Amino acid sequence: MNDATVGRRKCPALTLLALLGLLLLLLAACSSGSPSVSEAETGVLTLPPVSARAEEGQRLRVVATTSIIGDVVGRVGGGAIDLTTLMRPGQDPHSYQPAATDLTAAADADVIFINGWNLEEALVGDLDSIGRRATIVPVSAGIEPLAAGEGAANPHVWLDVANVIRWVENVRQVLGAADPSNAATYDANAAAYRAELEQLDADLRAMLATIPPARRVLVTNHDNLGYFATAYGFEVAGTVIPSVSALAEPTAKDLSELVGLMTAEGICALVVETTANDQLARMLERELTDCDEVHLITLYTDALGPPGSAAADYIGMMRANAAALVAGLT
Ligand SMILES: [Zn+2]
Incomplete structure (x- = not known):
C-alpha cells in the first residue's frame, strides 16, 4: 500500500450516471476539504508541496514535534530558522499533550515537522486544526514502514541511522523550498550533518x-x-x-x-x-x-x-x- 498521502483524501469513485449529482457533490467536498494528517496512514508517506513562505527580513518559523526531530531539523536549519521543538527531552511522544504555548507556536508556524504514522497520537489532531497556515510535513516521507500489526505502520524509523539520513534530505528539501534565499545554507548544513551520520552508522556497526x-x-x-x-x-x-x-x-x-x-x-x-x-x-x-x-x-x-x-x-x-x-x- 503505497498510496497513503498527507494532505489528500481519497474520494469514492462512483460511476453510475444516476449518481452523477451525488458524485459532483462528493468531488466538491473532497477537493475543498482541509488537509488532514490525523488519519492513520499505513503506507509510504509523501512530502506535501511546499511554496516559499519566509517573510522578508524574518527567519522561517519552524515547529518540530519530538525532541529527536527537533535535533535533526535544528542541524539542517541552523541559525537560519526560528525553531520551536514541542517535546522536551525524555518526553514520550505517544502520550504527549500539547501545552497552550505549543498551540501558539503551531498557529504561527510556516512549517511543522511531524514524524508521521500516528507517533504523536495525542498531538497531531491539534496541530492539524490549529496550524492552519503551516505546511505540515512528515519527516519520514519516502521511508518504507515496517508493519506493526492491525494494519498499522511502526513509526520508530529513527532508530536506523539510514532513515535519519532520509529525514535530513527531506528537511533540506522542505526548508529550501519554503525559504529559497537560505537554500545554500540548508544544503551545506545537510551535507555536513549527513557525513556525521554516515560516520555514526559505521561506528554503531x-x-x-x-x-x-x-x-x-x-x-x-x-x-x-x-x-x-x-x-x-x-x-x-x-x-x-x-x-x-x-x-x-x-x-x-x-x-x-x-x-x-x-x-x-x-x-x-x-x-x-x-x-x-x-x-x-x-x-x-x-x-x-x-x-x-x-x-x-x-x-x-x-x-x-x-x-x-x-x-x-x-x-x-x-x-x-x-x-x-x-x-x-x-
Ligand atoms: Zn514509541
Missing part, C-alpha cells in the same frame, strides 16, 4: 559487531526496536507491551507468555526505555527465576536524554544505546 550473534536478541517495553533490529542484525523476540504505542497496557496473559518465551529461549536481558515506566520490566525481572541475573538495558528510544547528558542529541543518543547494548549483551 563496529560497536555492535562485538556482541556475539546468539546474544543479539531483544525483548523490549513496546514495539519500538524493529527498525534498529533490521538495520543492525538483531532479533526482537518479544515485547512487554505488544503494540507500537507505549500507551497500551499489557494483560496478565501477555506477561505470562513473555516470561514463557524468555525462559524457553534463555533470555536474561530486557531492554527498557528512558521514556517508559519500568515497573513492568522489574516485575518481569522477578518472574525470570532461571536467570542468575537479569540485565536491564536502558535505551533512549523515543526521546533524547537531558541537556548536558551524553544522549542530548541524536548522535550521542545512538552511541549511548550501542554502548548500553554492548555492556548488557556481552
Whole structure:
C-alpha cells in the first residue's frame, strides 16, 4: 500500500450516471476539504508541496514535534530558522499533550515537522486544526514502514541511522523550498550533518559487531526496536507491551507468555526505555527465576536524554544505546 498521502483524501469513485449529482457533490467536498494528517496512514508517506513562505527580513518559523526531530531539523536549519521543538527531552511522544504555548507556536508556524504514522497520537489532531497556515510535513516521507500489526505502520524509523539520513534530505528539501534565499545554507548544513551520520552508522556497526550473534536478541517495553533490529542484525523476540504505542497496557496473559518465551529461549536481558515506566520490566525481572541475573538495558528510544547528558542529541543518543547494548549483551 503505497498510496497513503498527507494532505489528500481519497474520494469514492462512483460511476453510475444516476449518481452523477451525488458524485459532483462528493468531488466538491473532497477537493475543498482541509488537509488532514490525523488519519492513520499505513503506507509510504509523501512530502506535501511546499511554496516559499519566509517573510522578508524574518527567519522561517519552524515547529518540530519530538525532541529527536527537533535535533535533526535544528542541524539542517541552523541559525537560519526560528525553531520551536514541542517535546522536551525524555518526553514520550505517544502520550504527549500539547501545552497552550505549543498551540501558539503551531498557529504561527510556516512549517511543522511531524514524524508521521500516528507517533504523536495525542498531538497531531491539534496541530492539524490549529496550524492552519503551516505546511505540515512528515519527516519520514519516502521511508518504507515496517508493519506493526492491525494494519498499522511502526513509526520508530529513527532508530536506523539510514532513515535519519532520509529525514535530513527531506528537511533540506522542505526548508529550501519554503525559504529559497537560505537554500545554500540548508544544503551545506545537510551535507555536513549527513557525513556525521554516515560516520555514526559505521561506528554503531563496529560497536555492535562485538556482541556475539546468539546474544543479539531483544525483548523490549513496546514495539519500538524493529527498525534498529533490521538495520543492525538483531532479533526482537518479544515485547512487554505488544503494540507500537507505549500507551497500551499489557494483560496478565501477555506477561505470562513473555516470561514463557524468555525462559524457553534463555533470555536474561530486557531492554527498557528512558521514556517508559519500568515497573513492568522489574516485575518481569522477578518472574525470570532461571536467570542468575537479569540485565536491564536502558535505551533512549523515543526521546533524547537531558541537556548536558551524553544522549542530548541524536548522535550521542545512538552511541549511548550501542554502548548500553554492548555492556548488557556481552
Ligand atoms: Zn514509541
